[in-house]
Amino acid sequence: MANDTQILKGLLEGCILKIVNKEETYGYEICERLIDYGFEAISESSVYPILIRLEKKKLLYSIMKKSSLGPMRKYYYLTEEGVVELKDFILSWDKIKKNIDNVLEG
Template identity: 80%
Template sequence: MANSTQILKGLLEGCILKIVSTHETYGYEICEQLTVYGFQEVSEGSVYPILIRLEKKKLLYSNMIKSPFGPMRKYYYLTKEGNTELEDFISSWDKIKKNIDNVLEG
C-alpha cells in the first residue's frame, strides 16, 4: 500500500495552486499556510521543488520583490493556465473524495 507521503506529494501541487490563487505569496509563507491547514509534516524542502515544477509548467510565474525584512523575495502568482489547472484539480478531488467516501461508508 502506498504510504501517506506519496499520496501527499500528488495533492500538494493542487493545494499550493489554491494558496497562490488567493494572493501573491512567497515560498516560506506558503509553507506556513500549509502548516496552518494541518500539513505539519510538509517541509520547505518539499515545497520549493514543487514551486519550481509549477513554474516550469507555466502554472505559476514569479517576480523578485524587495522585502522590508531582508533580502529580496520570490513572489508567486497564478497564470491563466494555473487557474485552469486549479479548477481541474478541484473537480478531480471532488470526484475522488466522493468515491472514497462511498467506499468507506460502505
C-alpha cells in the same frame, strides 16, 4: 501507508495552486499556510521543488520583490493555465473524495 509521500505530492500541487490563487505569496509563507491548514510535516524542502515544478509546467510565474524584513523574495502568481489547472484539480478532488467516502461509508 508506503505511498503516502507520492499521494501527498500530487495533492500538494493543487493545494499550493489554491494558496497562490488567493494572493501573492512567497515560498516560506506557503509552507506556513500549509502548516496552518494541518500539514504539520511539511517543510520548505518539500514545497520548493513543487514550486519549481509548477513554474516549469507554466502554472505559476514568479517575480522578485523587495522585502521590508530583509533580502528580496520570490513572489508567486498563477498563470492562466494555472487557474485552469486549479479548477480541474478541484473537480477531480471532489470526485475522488466522493468515491473514497462511498467506499469508507459502505
